[in-house]
């Protein structure tokens with residue numbers, strides 16, 4: 258269940274927002290001052306923060322700035338004045354979205370859901386990048402162990418073959434020239450020529466492709482280079 262923090266001094270508004278968010282299965286905390294809100298935001302891991310601009314004590318501008326220094330959580334700022342929203346945008350405080358009061362609670366819920374979906378996609382793709390295993394159809398590349406499997410069967414790869422396959426698989430659907438590949442895998446300072454790339458691609462295909470005449474992974478783009486297809 259996603260946890261939402263509402264920082265809002267008008268209790269009736271805060272309660273209404275909370276009711277609607279709880280109906281959509283969010284868990285909601287309310288803080289009525291800037292200081293309490295800031296402490297709560299920094300002390301717990303909320304999935305999203307709804308922050309009112311005009312607050313007693315520390316105002317929403319300051320709270321937003323302070324949260325941003327420490328946390329990446331999505332912040333949705335609300336204000337009764339359209340001018341304030343323009344001002345917030347201009348200040349570049351790092352708020353993710355802005356709403357002018359009054360807004361309908363269902364609009365608020367829709368925005369919250371949209372931000373959470375977007376944020377989880379961003380975090381999800383960052384995690385996938387760190388993932389040590391690449392799996393595409395029957396091909397599995399274990400980067401940490403430097404092992405390659407085709408339909409569960411391990412294939413023996415030399416160091417350069419492994420680096421080349423991993424390089425292409427990590428950049429799918431992108432066309433690389435033989436020069437690009439040579440530079441990336443062998444380095445500028447290396448001796449040798451780009452025919453080495455052709456030889457290595459041929460060897461890799463023999464290990465991973467079912468039919469090397471009709472490769473399903475590494476495709477030849479005639480006159481240009483190669484592309485790893487997903």
Ligand code: CA
Pocket residue numbers: 265266267309310311312
């Ligand atoms: Ca207020």
